[in-house]
Structures are given as C-alpha cells and as structure tokens.
Amino acid sequence: MADRIQLLPDHVANQIAAGEVVQRPASVVKELMENAVDAQASEIKLVVKDGGKTLIQVVDDGIGMSPTDARLSFERHATSKIRSAEDLFQLHTKGFRGEALASIAAIAHVDMQTRPGDEELGTHLRIEGSNVVSQEAAVTPKGTSIAVKNLFYNIPARRNFLKSDKVEFRHITDEFHRVALAHPGISFFFYHNDSELFHLNQNSQRKRIINIFGHKTDEKLVPVQEETQVVKIDGFICKPAFAKKSRGEQFFFVNDRFIKSPYLHHAVQSAFEGLIKPDSYPGYFLYLTVDPTSIDINIHPTKTEIKFDDEHTLYAILRAAVKHSLGQFHLAPMLDFEQDQNLETPYAYQNKEAEVPGIAVNPGFNPFQQETATSYGRSGAYSRQSAKGWENLFVDLESKSSRGEAFSSVHFESEAVSGAIFPPSDEKQLNEGTTFQLRRKYIVTTIRSGMLIIDQQRAHQRVLYEKFLRSMTLKESLSQQLLFPVSLNFSDAEIRVIEDLLDQLRTLGFVIEISKKEEIMITGLPPLVPEKEVRPVLDHLIAEYRQGNESTNLSQSDMLAKALCGSVSVKSGDQLDTHSQLALVNDLFACKESMLSPFNKPIFITLTENEIDKKFN
Ligand code: ADP
Ligand code: MG
Numbered sequence: 001m002a003d004r005i006q007l008l009p010d011h012v013a014n015q016i017a018a019g020e021v022v023q024r025p026a027s028v029v030k031e032l033m034e035n036a037v038d039a040q041a042s043e044i045k046l047v048v049k050d051g052g053k054t055l056i057q058v059v060d061d062g063i064g065m066s067p068t069d070a071r072l073s074f075e076r077h078a079t080s081k082i083r084s085a086e087d088l089f090q091l092h093t094k095g096f097r098g099e100a101l102a103s104i105a106a107i108a109h110v111d112m113q114t115r116p117g118d119e120e121l122g123t124h125l126r127i128e129g130s131n132v133v134s135q136e137a138a139v140t141p142k143g144t145s146i147a148v149k150n151l152f153y154n155i156p157a158r159r160n161f162l163k164s165d166k167v168e169f170r171h172i173t174d175e176f177h178r179v180a181l182a183h184p185g186i187s188f189f190f191y192h193n194d195s196e197l198f199h200l201n202q203n204s205q206r207k208r209i210i211n212i213f214g215h216k217t218d219e220k221l222v223p224v225q226e227e228t229q230v231v232k233i234d235g236f237i238c239k240p241a242f243a244k245k246s247r248g249e250q251f252f253f254v255n256d257r258f259i260k261s262p263y264l265h266h267a268v269q270s271a272f273e274g275l276i277k278p279d280s281y282p283g284y285f286l287y288l289t290v291d292p293t294s295i296d297i298n299i300h301p302t303k304t305e306i307k308f309d310d311e312h313t314l315y316a317i318l319r320a321a322v323k324h325s326l327g328q329f330h331l332a333p334m335l336d337f338e339q340d341q342n343l344e345t346p347y348a349y350q351n352k353e354a355e356v357p358g359i360a361v362n363p364g365f366n367p368f369q370q371e372t373a374t375s376y377g378r379s380g381a382y383s384r385q386s387a388k389g390w391e392n393l394f395v396d397l398e399s400k401s402s403r404g405e406a407f408s409s410v411h412f413e414s415e416a417v418s419g420a421i422f423p424p425s426d427e428k429q430l431n432e433g434t435t436f437q438l439r440r441k442y443i444v445t446t447i448r449s450g451m452l453i454i455d456q457q458r459a460h461q462r463v464l465y466e467k468f469l470r471s472m473t474l475k476e477s478l479s480q481q482l483l484f485p486v487s488l489n490f491s492d493a494e495i496r497v498i499e500d501l502l503d504q505l506r507t508l509g510f511v512i513e514i515s516k517k518e519e520i521m522i523t524g525l526p527p528l529v530p531e532k533e534v535r536p537v538l539d540h541l542i543a544e545y546r547q548g549n550e551s552t553n554l555s556q557s558d559m560l561a562k563a564l565c566g567s568v569s570v571k572s573g574d575q576l577d578t579h580s581q582l583a584l585v586n587d588l589f590a591c592k593e594s595m596l597s598p599f600n601k602p603i604f605i606t607l608t609e610n611e612i613d614k615k616f617n
Helices: 010-021 025-038 067-072 085-089 100-106 156-161 165-182 205-213 215-220 262-271 311-328 347-351 388-401 424-432 456-474 492-508 531-551 556-568 578-589 609-615
Strands: 043-049 055-060 109-115 122-128 131-138 143-149 187-192 195-200 221-227 231-238 250-254 257-259 284-290 435-438 442-447 450-455 480-489 511-516 519-525 604-608
Touching: 010 100, 025 043, 025 055, 025 100, 025 143, 025 165, 043 165, 067 122, 067 131, 100 109, 165 187, 165 195, 165 205, 165 250, 165 257, 165 492, 195 205, 205 215, 205 221, 205 231, 205 284, 215 221, 221 284, 221 311, 231 311, 250 262, 262 311, 284 311, 435 578, 442 456, 442 578, 450 456, 450 578, 450 609, 456 492, 456 556, 456 578, 480 531, 492 511, 492 531, 492 556, 519 531, 531 556, 604 609
Parallel strands: 043 187, 250 284
Antiparallel strands: 043 055, 055 143, 109 122, 109 143, 122 131, 187 195, 221 231, 231 284, 250 257, 435 442, 442 450, 450 604, 480 519, 511 519
16 A cells, blocks of 8 residues: 655644634734733733734834744744743743744734844844745834734635624733733733724733723722742732622733633632622632742643642632631621611610501592502512522522422423413403412412413513513613713723613613713613612623623624513512512513523423322322
C-alpha cells in the first residue's frame, strides 16, 4: 500500500489551531490586550468597528519588538515568555503558548507597527492569511499597534457563524472589563465605531471597579482581605442587599488573570448563605495571589480555567474570608439591638389607660354594588400579601410535598382536560368561589369530574405573558403615569441593552428616558408592573437579553414577554384572597393556551373522582 500520511502545510495547521484560540472577535481582543499587558504597557487603547468584524486594533506603549522579533512573533510556538518546560510552572505573564498571533494572522488581515523605546525606527508588517505581504522600516511611536481586519475572511463558515454586531460587541466589552479590572495600574481606553466608551485612568482597584460599573457601585462594595501561606485574597464583595437574580458582576482573578471557577464561586456563594435569597447571586471582585508553582494554567487553550494544587484549602480560606468581611461590616445577621421601634410599646403608653375600641362605619358602603371579577388590586396585579416568615418555616414541607409525595400518583392528563374544561354548570360553580389556596402555592378548585390543582405562579405567568405579547403586537401600550419619576442607575453596558430594547419597552407601557450617562428616568409603567418592582424587573430583563442573545433566536418580543411575566408574576408563597384566586382561574381559562406556562411547564393537573375513589380502596 502506498504511503498516505502527509504533513499539513503550515497555513492549514495554523487555521486549525486558530479555531482553538480564536472563537470570536472577543478572543482576539483578549489575546492582543494580554500581549500589551505582558509588554509592560502603561496605556492600552482598544479600537473596535462593527462588533470586531471589520476592525480590532490594540495600541500599547510597551517594550515593542525588533524587526526580527516582529517577524518571528507570527510564527507558531514563537514566544519570548518561556524558554523551557520548567518555566511553565513559574508563569508571570499572560501569554506563553506563542500561538495567538500565528492563529490570528492565519484567519485575518493583520497590520502591525512596532518600535522598541531605544530604537529610532520601527517596523511595519502586513500579513494576510499567514502570508507576509510586506515588511518595511517605519516611523512609529514607541510600543506596538496591531490592527486585525476582516476576521475569518478566508473561513466563510466561521464568519457566518458570528452573531450580530451587538452580541459580538458585548462579548468584547466583557473581555475588556476583565483585562481592565485585572490591571488597575494600567490606563485603558476603548472606542467602538468612533465613539469613546471607556476612558480609564490608572487607579486603585476600587476606583477601577467604580469607573467601569458606575459610581453607584461605590456604596455596594465591601472590602475583603486575607493573607495566609497558601493565598493572599484582596478585593471586594457586594453587600447582600445588592445580590441579583442573575449572574453578572462576578469576577475572580488569580495572579491578575481572570478565571472562571464554579468551585470557588460556590465558596463565595455559600458564605452568603442565609443573607441572600437562594436563587440570587452576590456580586464580587476577588483577586487571589498564589504561588505560580501551585497552579496549572495549561488546561484550556483560552486559559480561563486553571487547576489549583490544593483546591479544598483555597475553598475554605475564601469562604472564611468572605464571611469575615460580611461579619465585620455588620452585614451578617446577629442579635438585633436595633429592633423596629414600631413593634415596641412606647414608654409613654405604659401609664395610659385602656380605651374602648372605636367602630368605624363606612358611610359610602353600598351592598348592591357588584365587584367585577377582574378588579383585583389597584395596579391590576393579583394582590400579593407578602409573608416573609412563611417562606423559611415551610421550605422543608414545601420541598417535600411539591410534586413529591402528595401528588406523585397524579399524572398530567392532557387528553382529559383539553376541550371544554368548564362546561356551563362548572363555570357557575367557579364564579361562586369554590377555590382555596394550598400552601400558598396551588389553587385548588372543583370541576364536575373532580378537582383541579393549579400552580398559581405558572398560571399567572401564562396570563401575563399573553397580555404582554398582545400589547406589544397591537402596540396598544397602556401606561400608568408615576406620581414621582423614578431614576435608576445602570452601568454603561446595561444602558446599551436598555437602548436596544427601548422601542419594545415603550410598546409595553414603560415611559423611559435615558437621562444622563448611567442613568435612566422612568415616568410611566405598564399597569401590571408595580413601581417597587421596576429595578428587579429591568435587571432581570437585561440579564435575560444578554443570555437570550447567545443561546436562542427567540424574537425580542417573546423574550421580553417571558422575562417580564417571569419577574412580575405572583409567586409560590404569595397569599391570594379568594377573589384573586377566582379571577386568576378565570383569566387563565380565557388564555389562548391554558395548559402550559410560557416556559412549557404544565399549569394544572386534574384529579378525577375515579382516581380519588381508587385511593380509598
Ligand atoms: P505569547 O503571548 O503566548 O508569547 P503571542 O503569539 O501572543 O504568544 O505573541 C508572540 C510573541 O510576540 C510574544 O511572546 C511577544 O514576545 C511578542 N509580542 C506580541 N505582542 C506584543 C506586544 N504588544 N508588544 C511587544 N511584544 C509583543
Ligand atoms: Mg499572547
């Protein structure tokens, strides 16, 4: 048999390697910025056009390269940062694989100008798809400028795979944040399509965080500091009151390198236990310094995951350090010496004589006035009576009973309940109010054939979802004007998401202006969104939007309707009076689809007389 194995030509090998290193424009941003950091720059400029698809340029004032180095830097496995395998265990630089520039040059047009501080003339080098097009001496400032144009121009499949400019831009912003947060001692500037987005001067860690995430962040931060033989921890956690429903501002840096670590995240999250709701995430900016020999960075081509020698110890130290900060800043629960004064009997009352309670008569009461079935609550939301203590008392019970034992034998019969679920006589029954609430979670009601158990949260989500969709499709925005406008602060990136959603938000009934940098002013809300929920609702929307953009191609209105109904709906644990229960049931069965929640979960189950009979056998 003839020999069949051949060595791949370099440019093909480079293209394949590029796939590992460069997934999207943001990867290029990361590599170029890290190279600039490694080159000891004191100022780094990032210029991006069209979400990085047209141009990504990084300009630094670092050590620059000689003409030979400039040429060599684009060879695969060409690096000035390590010389031997041992060096891998003593890394003090971001890069070390010597692959980034070679990979980038294989799949884009690259234009580099570079000059070391002690040379008069610099080098201008142009490379297209791994081929050097020109190299000449040039007059250029000290440092290096690398412009990467038309990314993936020679791999159409990859180029087509890129998301919209906005999404790619958001990824780039994330990378920019990470590098800028890791190096507060370096100035960073960021321009997108000719407008300046960030102008970050050299600063302290704290100021850097605030400059990126907005001045309101200042009041949220609590310092964390700990030094042991294994690790030095520095940085900030956000106060529990500012924990969010979505993951967002959570950053770990190990030896000034941003990393992702679900394990360490868990350590922080567990330190917050009891201080934040179980489904919310604390923000943090934590800088860990460890002995470089105790970590292995080499396990991921893009190097956001690292392996620690002694993860367990690190976990314990981190958790303790965060707990300590929470305690030190009086954020952890403790004996309450500042009890709510309203609950105590004022001293002056001790000597007061008892009074006969007065009886208040409502002269306007008209027993013949009928209330309509849908007049629940002022804002149109089902009146919610929050029951704080309840949640904790019953978590156990709740988790055991919910779809666990009690109803485990009840299955969801789609056949049986489709069609006319409320024949006329049953409907009458419903309107008469034969509903009750089970564990503030389910609404139970009878129908002719037996009983119906409705998940209140899912039911309300469905009702709201259809309402929101309707007002967006019909553009029939109903808005409730606020007595006092509400102003809210958001970071730059968040404001941009709100801008993207502005039109849709308006059709929903939000009256929003972007009043200043990092601030929006709200003067009107959809009738279904209570004022105190605006902040969480918008936070939730922003988070969903960011995620949604990545994972699905859902239409914007669908995403908005889902996110909104998810956050403003009645929840399990909310008490509903009979009136609201009834209204909700009626509204549910007026929906186009009443069996499945917008998130495709069953809304109710039936328990027929037959099935009940069987249980008594
Ligand atoms: P790595 O960073 O892993 O060494 P790269 O492909 O990113 O590999 O870069 C190759 C080499 O090019 C680096 O080791 C460095 O010597 C040089 N280099 C890259 N970018 C710069 C820069 N902005 N300033 C100075 N030297 C640079
Ligand atoms: Mg590099």
